[in-house]
Amino acid sequence: MKQRHIAITILAVSLFLTAAGCKKKQPVAPPPPPPPPPVKVEKAPAAVINSFTAEPSTIIRGESSTLRWSVANATAVSIDGGIGTVPASGSRQVYPSANTTYRMTAKGGGGDAIAAVTVTVTTPPPPPPPPPPAKASLSERIAKDVQDVFFDYDKSEVREDARATLQRNADAIKAILNDFPSAVISIEGHCDERGSAEYNLGLGDRRSSSVREFLSQVGVPAERLKTISFGKEKPFCTDANEGCWSKNRRAHFVGVQ
Amino acid sequence: MRYNKPALITGLALAALVAASRAQQSDIVIKLTGGQKKTIALPDFRGAGAAAQYADLFNRTVFEDVQRSGLLAMAAKSFYPLNPPQQEPDLRPTPAPGAPRRGEQPQAPNCNGRCLSDWAGAPTSANYLGFGYAAENAGQFVAFGHFYNTGIADPNAAKVFRKLYTGALSEDGARKTAHEYAADILQQFGVPSLAGTKVYFVSDRSGRGTKEIWVMDFDGANQRQLTQFKSISFTPAISADGLRLAFTTFAKGQPQIMMYSTETGRFIPFFNPPAPTNATPSFTPDSQQVLFASSIGGFLQIYVSDLSGANARRLSNSRAIEVEPKVNPKNPSEMLFVSGRGGLQQIYKMNLDGTDVVRLTNGEGEASNPSWHPDGQHIAFAWTRGYAPGNWNVFLMDVASRETVQLTHGEGKNENPTWAPDGRHLVFSSNRTGRSQIYSMLADGTSVTPLTRDGSNWMPVWSK
Numbered sequence: 171m172k173q174r175h176i177a178i179t180i181l182a183v184s185l186f187l188t189a190a191g192c193k194k195k196q197p198v199a200p201p202p203p204p205p206p207p208p209v210k211v212e213k214a215p216a217a218v219i220n221s222f223t224a225e226p227s228t229i230i231r232g233e234s235s236t237l238r239w240s241v242a243n244a245t246a247v248s249i250d251g252g253i254g255t256v257p258a259s260g261s262r263q264v265y266p267s268a269n270t271t272y273r274m275t276a277k278g279g280g281g282d283a284i285a286a287v288t289v290t291v292t293t294p295p296p297p298p299p300p301p302p303p304a305k306a307s308l309s310e311r312i313a314k315d316v317q318d319v320f321f322d323y324d325k326s327e328v329r330e331d332a333r334a335t336l337q338r339n340a341d342a343i344k345a346i347l348n349d350f351p352s353a354v355i356s357i358e359g360h361c362d363e364r365g366s367a368e369y370n371l372g373l374g375d376r377r378s379s380s381v382r383e384f385l386s387q388v389g390v391p392a393e394r395l396k397t398i399s400f401g402k403e404k405p406f407c408t409d410a411n412e413g414c415w416s417k418n419r420r421a422h423f424v425g426v427q
Numbered sequence: 428m429r430y431n432k433p434a435l436i437t438g439l440a441l442a443a444l445v446a447a448s449r450a451q452q453s454d455i456v457i458k459l460t461g462g463q464k465k466t467i468a469l470p471d472f473r474g475a476g477a478a479a480q481y482a483d484l485f486n487r488t489v490f491e492d493v494q495r496s497g498l499l500a501m502a503a504k505s506f507y508p509l510n511p512p513q514q515e516p517d518l519r520p521t522p523a524p525g526a527p528r529r530g531e532q533p534q535a536p537n538c539n540g541r542c543l544s545d546w547a548g549a550p551t552s553a554n555y556l557g558f559g560y561a562a563e564n565a566g567q568f569v570a571f572g573h574f575y576n577t578g579i580a581d582p583n584a585a586k587v588f589r590k591l592y593t594g595a596l597s598e599d600g601a602r603k604t605a606h607e608y609a610a611d612i613l614q615q616f617g618v619p620s621l622a623g624t625k626v627y628f629v630s631d632r633s634g635r636g637t638k639e640i641w642v643m644d645f646d647g648a649n650q651r652q653l654t655q656f657k658s659i660s661f662t663p664a665i666s667a668d669g670l671r672l673a674f675t676t677f678a679k680g681q682p683q684i685m686m687y688s689t690e691t692g693r694f695i696p697f698f699n700p701p702a703p704t705n706a707t708p709s710f711t712p713d714s715q716q717v718l719f720a721s722s723i724g725g726f727l728q729i730y731v732s733d734l735s736g737a738n739a740r741r742l743s744n745s746r747a748i749e750v751e752p753k754v755n756p757k758n759p760s761e762m763l764f765v766s767g768r769g770g771l772q773q774i775y776k777m778n779l780d781g782t783d784v785v786r787l788t789n790g791e792g793e794a795s796n797p798s799w800h801p802d803g804q805h806i807a808f809a810w811t812r813g814y815a816p817g818n819w820n821v822f823l824m825d826v827a828s829r830e831t832v833q834l835t836h837g838e839g840k841n842e843n844p845t846w847a848p849d850g851r852h853l854v855f856s857s858n859r860t861g862r863s864q865i866y867s868m869l870a871d872g873t874s875v876t877p878l879t880r881d882g883s884n885w886m887p888v889w890s891k
Contacts (some may be wrong), residue, residue, distance in 0.1 A: 323816070324771055364817030366795035366809065366842070367886075368662060368707045369765055369772045371675070371682055372720065372727035372748030375704040379725065397703045398681045399722075403638075403659050410817075 214279025217244040222274050224264075224287040234263045235289045237272060244276040244283075266291050308350050308425035315342035316355075319381060321419040324365065326376030328384050336381065339423070340388045347394055350427070355390075357381050358422040359399045360406065362415035367401055374399030381421040396426070467493060467612075468502040468546050468553035468577075470511035472570060477563040481601035485561055485570060488602050491646065492609030495876060497851065497869040498616050499555070506550040508540030513560040514571060515589065517541055518582040543585055547577035554578060555587070557612055561601075567593050568600040572608040574615065587615055602648060619849050621645045625890045626854055627653075627663045627672060628865050632882025640674055640687075645847070645867070645889070647878035653687065654678075660685070662707050665890040666714035667756065671695070671734070673708035673717060684708045684719055686734070698736030707750045712759050718742070718752035729764055731779070742781055748772075751796065754779070757803025763787070765795050774808055776826070787824060792816070798845040798853075807834075807844035807853055821855050823870065834872035847889045854878070854887040 220240040229235050240259040241247050248255045250273045253262060264272070271288040306314070316339045319332035328336060343355055359374030359381075378397035386392035406422075407414040469490055474482030494501050512518050521544040538545055546556045559571040570592040579585035592607050594600030603622075610620030624645040629638050633652060638659045643650040654660045656678035663674045672687040684705045686697040699705045702723035709718050717734060720727040724741065729752045732739040743749045747768035755761040759779070766775050769786060774794045777784040788794040792811035799806055804826055809819040814837060821834040821844045835841040839859035846853055847867075854867050862883040868875040878887075 324767065365772060365793060366765070366819075368720075368750045369748060369767065369793075369795060371704055371706045372722070372750050372767075375722045375727055376748060378703070379722070399704050400677075401682075403677070 215243045216281030217276040217278025217283045218242045219274060219276050219283045219285045222285040222287055224272065224289045227287070228290040228292060229266075230294045231267055231291050232265075232294070234265050237262050237264055237287065239274060239285075241274075241276045241283070243278045243280070245279060246277045247274065249274050264289065308346065308353050308427060311342075311346050311349070312355070312423050312425050315339075315346065316423045318420045318422050320416060321377055321421075323362070323415070323419065324373065326359075326373060326380050328380050333384070336384050337388060340385050340390050343385065343390050343423075346425070347391070350425070352427060354394050354396055354426045356424045356426050357385075357395060357397045358404075358424060359397065360404060360418055360420050360422060361402045362418040363402050363405060363408075363410070364415065365402070367403070370401035371399050374401045377419075377421050464498070464500040465554040465616075466500040466502050466552055467555045467557065468507060468551055469493065469557045470504075470507055470540075472559050472561050473513065475560065475562040477596055478561040478568050481568060481596075481598060482561055484598055485601040485605045488605035488646070489557070489609045489612075491876075492606060492620075492622070493557075493612060495646075495852070495867070495869075495874055496613050496618055497871070497874050498613060498618055502551050502553040506552075508545045508551065510540040512541055512558050512573075515573065515582070515586075518543065518575075520582060521580040542580075543575060543577045543582060544580060555612075557608075559608075561604075563596060564593075566596055568596045568604060569593050570604045570608060572611065574612055599649075602644075606646075618851065621847055621849055621852065624848055625669075626865065626878065626887050627665055627890060628854075628856075628879070628887040629661045629663065629885045630879070630882050632884075633657075638885075640672070641884075643878065647865075650879070650881075653692075661886055663886060663888050664707075664709040665689075665888050666710040667712050667891070668714040669890050671710065671714065673697070673710070673719075675706040675708070682706050684717075684736070686717075696735065698732075700730070700736075700739050707752070709751075709753055711754050712756045718754060718762070720750040720752070729762075742779060743777070744781060753797050753799055755803045756799050756801055763797040763799070763806065765797065774806075787826065787829065788812075789829070795819070796843045800846050801848065801850045807846060807855075809842045809844065809855075821853065821872075834868065834870075843886045845888045848891045852889075854889050856885045856887060858883075 220242055222239040224235045224237050226235055238261045244258055247258055251270055266289050268291050271286050273286045276283045317335050319335050322329065347353060357378040359378030361370040361373050365373060378399060382395045382397050385395055405418045407417055471486045472482055493499060519538055519541050521542045546553045554577060556575045556577050559573050561568065561570045572592055573589045574587040575585045576587055588611060590611060592604035594604040606622030610622045613620055625642050626645055627640060627642050630641045631638055633639055634657060637657050638661050639652055640654045640660050640663050641650060641652050656676060658676060658678040660674055660676040660678060663672060665672055670690055672689055674685055675682050676685045682704050683699045684697055686695040688695050700721050700723045702721045704722040704727060705719060707720045716731055718729060718731050721730050726746055727748050727750055728741055729743040729749050730739045730741050745768045747766055749764050749766040751765045753763045762779055763774060763776050765772050771793045772795055773786050773788045773790060774797045775784055775786050788810065793816060794808055794810045796809040797806050806824050806826060808822055810822045811818055819840045819842045821841045822831050823834060824831045839857050841855055841857045844853045844855040851870055852867055853870060854865055856863050857866055863885050864877055865879040865884045865887045866875050866877050
């Protein structure tokens with residue numbers, strides 16, 4: 171395989187050399203004539219503007235652009251647009267408020283040179299519109315507008331003083347459910363620590379169900395109310411006195427998106 | 428209610444009776460052991476070679492098992508003769524008393540522990556002697572356990588048994604052989620051993636605010652976590668065959684029942700009725716059905732279903748909260764439950780077809796956590812009678828006569844008593860030392876022994 175490769179290469183090279191060797195040779199061209207002798211210059215040389223740039227050439231109004239230039243053979247250099255006379259090379263920051271073309275004139279003994287750069291000024295994009303008034307989250311709305319209701323020991327009936335609270339809760343919940351069309355309200359039933367853990371699962375279940383029944387009777391859609399009994403497993407406070415127990419015998423409301 | 432004369436709870440496992448420790452204050456007397464307790468001496472086994480490091484654990488386990496049985500009095504170790512036998516050839520027949528020298532009282536024979544009479548006589552005054560030694564044999568822990576009746580002078584006639592116990596050369600092996608030896612001793616007195624039985628319970632030790640299901644040996648060894656939901660899982664119940672564990676869990680939101688195979692360590696599907704709450708499962712004595720409370724009809728009521736949860740059928744019918752169904756192990760057509768149908772929660776009994784509902788507790792205080800004694804005639808339960816609401820104590824009741832006896836007396840809250848398979852022990856939870864822990868005790872309220880120490884622990888159930 172390798173040998174064959176080498177053979178092909180040798181063949182190709184020899185063919186090329188053969189072909190090249192067969193090309194007819196061109197006749198040799200005669201040498202060009204010598205250049206004429208240089209004319210002696212008496213006058214001073216003309217001015218040359220090697221560079222004149224604006225960086226950046228596009229700015230947002232209020233930003234600056236830097237003009238840079240380099241001029242040779244000039245006797246005087248000036249830039250219009252209120253800049254005036256400048257040295258032969260240098261830079262200058264400019265703050266144009268609208269599209270501006272800066273013209274440079276370089277005067278030289280042998281002639282003047284002119285160049286121009288344009289700085290394009292764009293207006294900045296408008297600021298974002300002011301944020302819409304902050305919308306309270308589901309849990310914030312419930313915490314603010316929906317209050318816990320409390321129960322007597324071993325009782326799940328809605329107390330007289332809880333009825334007014336629940337009526338207010340119903341109005342708030344209707345508004346909240348309206349604003350959060352996919353939300354469901356979970357009614358948690360809680361108990362104090364004295365009854366047995368097992369029995370209290372049933373008591374918490376009853377408390378949450380009583381509240382759900384009340385709310386649905388005053389027009390809250392029942393299908394958007396669910397109940398969960400925590401028995402005495404998640405007490406609001408843990409002291410062993412009636413002040414604490416009465417806080418733990420409650421129905422508590424939580425939003426579920 | 429009080430009784431003028433101590434009434435008797437009959438039918439507990441043993442033959443004769445002994446007064447409960449609080450017989451004077453207590454309403455009834457529990458029958459646990461026969462007459463005067465026999466006294467036993469258990470000199471420490473010594474360990475040879477690699478077995479030596481486990482000898483302490485072995486000795487402690489044997490001693491605790493025998494002591495916890497409540498069956499025998501333990502002779503004071505400080506009275507033991509100094510040179511206890513380790514194997515059969517060490518024992519000598521009691522020598523005949525020599526003729527007393529002139530002017531001296533006759534001396535009792537004394538062989539420093541090598542004669543059974545050394546143990547039978549004062550000050551040890553033991554009726555039985557258990558002795559032996561432990562050794563390493565072919566990489567195993569081997570204990571040679573002996574048991575002798577010290578009332579018989581001839582060692583050959585006095586021998587009750589001698590047996591070889593083999594286990595792994597480890598703490599587990601030492602514990603296992605010790606349980607076996609203690610079980611053989613207790614069996615001489617007609618008591619089934621609890622060795623190998625388990626206690627399922629609830630603990631928060633893997634995270635405050637969580638409750639997981641745990642299991643341990645009956646003596647508190649080998650505590651192990653079963654559930655890992657980082658949620659609240661509680662009210663464990665174990666089937667009579669020991670194969671299934673059911674419990675209530677918040678792992679999926681609302682409280683629902685979950686089923687677990689103790690054989691495979693896997694969860695088994697259980698179909699919960701579509702209710703906000705399904706809770707407090709238990710098994711029928713044949714381990715083929717589940718009873719539980721469900722609020723599918725509004726109030727938590729008692730239902731029965733297949734092990735899969737299928738074919739659920741309502742058993743109780745009231746507009747009240749009813750939980751904790753417990754079928755009588757000896758009469759599967761009868762069950763206990765806790766109900767608020769008469770006001771505060773009380774314990775009721777009814778037939779499984781819903782007929783013959785009777786209240787067992789007299790309406791005082793609140794009652795919960797009924798647990799059938801294996802005899803199907805007595806129950807243990809928690810009651811606040813005589814105390815402010817929430818201050819639970821463990822009581823026993825003779826179901827036929829409704830006579831009760833109080834086993835705990837206000838040492839914290841004492842709840843969820845359940846019977847050991849031997850019908851002589853109970854486990855329960857108590858916060859008497861601060862946090863709730865699991866304790867075992869004898870059915871007369873004595874030998875209260877803590878089984879847990881870490882975190883808070885609740886709701887023990889004793890499984891065979």
